[in-house]
Amino acid sequence: MKKIIYSLAICFTAFQIISCKSEAKKETETTNQEVTTEKKAAFVLQDADNSINWTAYKTSEKVPVKGEFQKVTITAGGEASTAKEAIHNAEFSIPVSSVFTKDTSRDFKIRKFFFGVMDQTELLSGKLVLENDSLGYANLTMNGVTKKLPFKYTLNEKTFNLNTTMKITDWQAEEALSSLNTACKDLHKGADGVSKTWDEVALNITSVFK
Structure with missing residues (x-):
């Protein structure tokens, strides 16, 4: 027992x-x-609805050609307790393969005869800096060249909108511009018979935070 x-x-x-x-x-x-x-920040730029629209121009009459980049990656920063802080100092990269104009033939020519001629340009990259409540700039890298691109912006609650115009030649991309114009010679002719591709590109970027 x-x-x-x-x-x-x-x-x-x-x-x-x-x-x-x-x-x-x-x-x-x-x-x-x-x-x-970890607690997630209130404003995350990568999770926002980001649209990167651009307008290029052709012919002597300066006919607009619209397109967009369908992908952007935030590589540093981009998270904060306010939208402005999330945008300020955010670093990004944009694959040129994501260019989209609703015309597959045009998309191919832009990738091959424009970006394909540039140096080290599988990606466009940069950093956003907000100087005050309406002005800022991007340190934009393209064709192996980094230049300051000033812009105007608005920030209304969760919606950030940026507008600017860049000159392609500021990034030493004359060869790429000439290459694209040659590839699109007849398509870029106006009523005067002159084939022209402008070195101006207007940018409109919108981020709507969730």
């Missing part, structure tokens, strides 16, 4: 030890999960 009671006591003690270890393990796992779970 004593042996039976002694055996039961050992089993009960062992069960208690195992239970304590299991509870301690669960508590440790829960604690670790709480530590590793």
Whole structure:
């Protein structure tokens, strides 16, 4: 009888030890999960609805050609407690393969004969800097050249809108511009018979935070 009671006591003690270890393990796992779970910022630029629209021009009459880039990646910054802080100092990259104009033939020519002629331009990259409540600039890298591109912007609650015009030649891309014009020679002719591709591109960027 004593042996039976002694055996039961050992089993009960062992069960208690195992239970304590299991509870301690669960508590440790829960604690670790709480530590590793980070609170998400109120404004995240990568998660916003971002649209990057551009307008280029052809012929002597300066006929607009509209397009967009369908992909952008925020590579640094872009998260904060306010929309303005999330945008300020955010760094980005845009793959030129995401260019889209609703014309597959035109898209191909832009990728091959324009961006394809440039140096190190699989991506356009840069950093956004907001100087005050209406003006800012982007340190934009294209064709292996980094230049400051000033812009005007508005920020209305969760909607950021940027407008600017860039000169392609400021990024030493005359060769790329000439290459595109040659590839589109007849399509860029106006009533005067002159084929022309302008070095101006208007940009409109909108980010709507969720």
